[in-house]
Amino acid sequence: MGRSNITVNILEVVRVRPPPHTVSLTLPLTFFDLGWLKFHPIDRVLFYHVPELTPSSLIPKLKSSLSATLLHYLPLAGRLVWDQTYTKPSIVSSPDDGVYVTVAESNGDLSRLAGDKPRPATEFHPLVPELHVSDEMARVLAVQITLFPNQGFCLAVTSHHAVLDGKTTSMFLKAWAHNCKQEQECGSRDALTYDLIPFMDRTVVQDPTGIETKLLTMWVSASNNKRSLKLFPSKVVGEDVVRVTHRLTRENIQKLRERVVETTRAELHLSTFVITYAYVITCMVKARGGDPTRQVCVIFASDFRSRLNPPLPSTYFGNCIVGTGDFDLKAEPILEEGQGLGFMSAVESVSGWVKGLCSENIEKSMLSPFEAFNRMEPGRQVISVSGSTRLGIYGSDFGWGKPVKVEIVTIDKDEAVSLSESGDGTGGVEIGVCLKKDEMERFGELFYLL
Numbered sequence: 001m002g003r004s005n006i007t008v009n010i011l012e013v014v015r016v017r018p019p020p021h022t023v024s025l026t027l028p029l030t031f032f033d034l035g036w037l038k039f040h041p042i043d044r045v046l047f048y049h050v051p052e053l054t055p056s057s058l059i060p061k062l063k064s065s066l067s068a069t070l071l072h073y074l075p076l077a078g079r080l081v082w083d084q085t086y087t088k089p090s091i092v093s094s095p096d097d098g099v100y101v102t103v104a105e106s107n108g109d110l111s112r113l114a115g116d117k118p119r120p121a122t123e124f125h126p127l128v129p130e131l132h133v134s135d136e137m138a139r140v141l142a143v144q145i146t147l148f149p150n151q152g153f154c155l156a157v158t159s160h161h162a163v164l165d166g167k168t169t170s171m172f173l174k175a176w177a178h179n180c181k182q183e184q185e186c187g188s189r190d191a192l193t194y195d196l197i198p199f200m201d202r203t204v205v206q207d208p209t210g211i212e213t214k215l216l217t218m219w220v221s222a223s224n225n226k227r228s229l230k231l232f233p234s235k236v237v238g239e240d241v242v243r244v245t246h247r248l249t250r251e252n253i254q255k256l257r258e259r260v261v262e263t264t265r266a267e268l269h270l271s272t273f274v275i276t277y278a279y280v281i282t283c284m285v286k287a288r289g290g291d292p293t294r295q296v297c298v299i300f301a302s303d304f305r306s307r308l309n310p311p312l313p314s315t316y317f318g319n320c321i322v323g324t325g326d327f328d329l330k331a332e333p334i335l336e337e338g339q340g341l342g343f344m345s346a347v348e349s350v351s352g353w354v355k356g357l358c359s360e361n362i363e364k365s366m367l368s369p370f371e372a373f374n375r376m377e378p379g380r381q382v383i384s385v386s387g388s389t390r391l392g393i394y395g396s397d398f399g400w401g402k403p404v405k406v407e408i409v410t411i412d413k414d415e416a417v418s419l420s421e422s423g424d425g426t427g428g429v430e431i432g433v434c435l436k437k438d439e440m441e442r443f444g445e446l447f448y449l450l
């Protein structure tokens, strides 16, 4: 693979504001948001293949449609603030705020970057913008547009995880894409459809047991009794880490599902997500190998909008996700050889976690990571999911067609895998994986044994 000679030159950094006369806004964080306060931002890159595109036809349209979209998504133009006199952080947005947009140009090969084959993980880093974060203030969203002359462009969105979950980010991207496409096709914009207009009333989030206060106490004590928005330090991604996209077709998933049904009479939840994640966990644990008595941390986030009683609107803006899984899962049953025993064990675990999702467990799920991550031995394998199989991210057509590929860049920081519905709309799943090269080779060999 060799060292990369891709260059990315920054042409400009501009602040895109909402339309004039927009009001100021303050939106407090809820306990769902607070759980993610110090987690690294999520960097997504959407690649578009448009060889005939010129910068003058792309950049002004993306900027003006972003401005129009911010009218509905005002918190994204703003800042997260937490000074020493506020009990909890809030998002504030004033008319002078805006989203920083970086415009860049690259000599890279878009088809290769947007392909599936092994690529150095670090090659994606110059494509994503920085999100400014200090003790008192954090930007909420940053955007980078990188042009690949005669090939197309990529759009990177870096979002603060205490403000946006996957559902909110995908809703915003679809709204922005809708506005941009309309502007090109009709020279004007239709109103956003109901499903793209965010619902911002925070009073619908109930917290009868005071999860918010407990989380705030933990964050303050984790920062030497200071109120600080500083993020946890991120792991440096080595040059030996590669990014690969693996795919399961709808038929592959069905074949795996039948294998489970033939093996057990247990009533399992055999959704696309359960089969896919169990398969990925099996390959990850086997690719790492090692001491069979070791423990593995396996987690994923679930969307609780429809799981709360009463449910929240599906368009609720902010985080409404809860982490689930097992911090101390035994590797041994997953490492079992023969008759797909390891896979069966992983399916039973993931199925059990999904079936067990209920609002009564929210407090435990929100608070337990603090204790668990403090006591885990260094180097424990941690498997987690970024994105999801039903966010519809490939629907983000800004007027130049659907993205040819979407990557979640930040999975390389914490050995997460990214999941998304396959871009071709055939019901398969795309799985983004970042591992050291030798471990990735073992993962690939196991994955394609199917």
Ligand SMILES: CC(C)(COP(=O)(O)OP(=O)(O)OC[C@H]1O[C@@H](n2cnc3c(N)ncnc32)[C@H](O)[C@@H]1OP(=O)(O)O)[C@@H](O)C(=O)NCCC(=O)NCCSC(=O)CC(=O)O
Binding pocket: 042, 164, 165, 166, 167, 169, 269, 270, 271, 272, 273, 274, 301, 302, 303, 304, 321, 354, 385, 386, 387, 388, 390
């Ligand atoms: C917990 C889950 C992952 C479990 O998924 P499952 O698919 O197993 O379970 P489920 O009950 O939702 O769906 C089971 C079956 O119901 C049907 N079904 C359910 N919802 C559907 C929908 N919207 N459209 C079509 N079918 C649907 C399907 O037939 C599916 O089976 P079948 O699948 O076989 O057709 C999911 O419910 C969930 O919450 N997903 C969203 C997670 C999320 O938001 N992640 C992002 C975290 S934030 C993050 O990571 C950062 C970021 O992204 O920026």
